[in-house]
Amino acid sequence: MDKLRAIAFDADDTLWVNEPFFREAEDRFCGLLEDYLPHHTVNRELYATEIANLPRYGYGIKAFALSMVETIVRVTDGRGPLAVVDRALQIAKDMLDKPVELLDGVEETLARLGGRYRLVLATKGDLLDQERKLERSGLAHHFHHIEVMSDKRVDNYRKLIAHLDCRPEEFLMIGNSVKSDILPVLELGGYAVHVPFHTTWAHEVATSDTDHPRFREVSSLSEIPPLLP
Secondary structure, three states, rough: OOOEEEEEOEEEEEOOHHHHHHHHHHHHHHHHHOOOOOOHHHHHHHHHHHHHHHHOOOOOOOHHHHHHHHHHHHHHOOOOOHHHHHHHHHHHHHHHOOOOOOOOOOOHHHHHHHOOOEEEEEEEEHHHHHOOOHHHOOOOOOEEEEEEEEOOOOOHHHHHHOOOOOOHHHEEEEOHHHHHHHHHHHOOOOOOEEEOOOOOOHHHOOOOOOOOOEEOOOHHHOOOOOOOO
């Protein structure tokens, strides 16, 4: 990592808590339809709807809300009461109003690295929601550039690295998702550090090559500064 110029951080479940709020919301949603199907079946239907809708709506709470409504229509054969739809929308609003809970070591790590590298926030999700969370987090001043990405594939990272005017070997990505934060960057020739989170959305689950020369795994962000030159 001797040539590093830019370090990008994922946001959700890397800097602050996110996925547990979705798991809580899913549980509440399944309860709304318990008169129609068992919880695990509703959850499976919701997940299938979310995956099918990714090309249309992308990621984030608004996309999740639309998928909940669509799932209600399908599970109830279009006969579900509007009150159920209203309660599903309230679940989404409650998610949007959640406070930002920073993970351990976030502020200290950003402060230590900010004077040595260009720090970038590179995250998926809804633009307005991510901007809101960043403002609430109090972390915005640490970042040279903020990128809310429609997806995190190789081409998306290639465009980001070009925008930062650096080469892949000068770029480090840090995040909790092997699928989105690690593998595409390694494929491009960049560096990646995996910081596992205790809960991961099924769509983001993947395995990493722990022997890759440009890959590291740590248990906390605070372990990263000593790894860097």
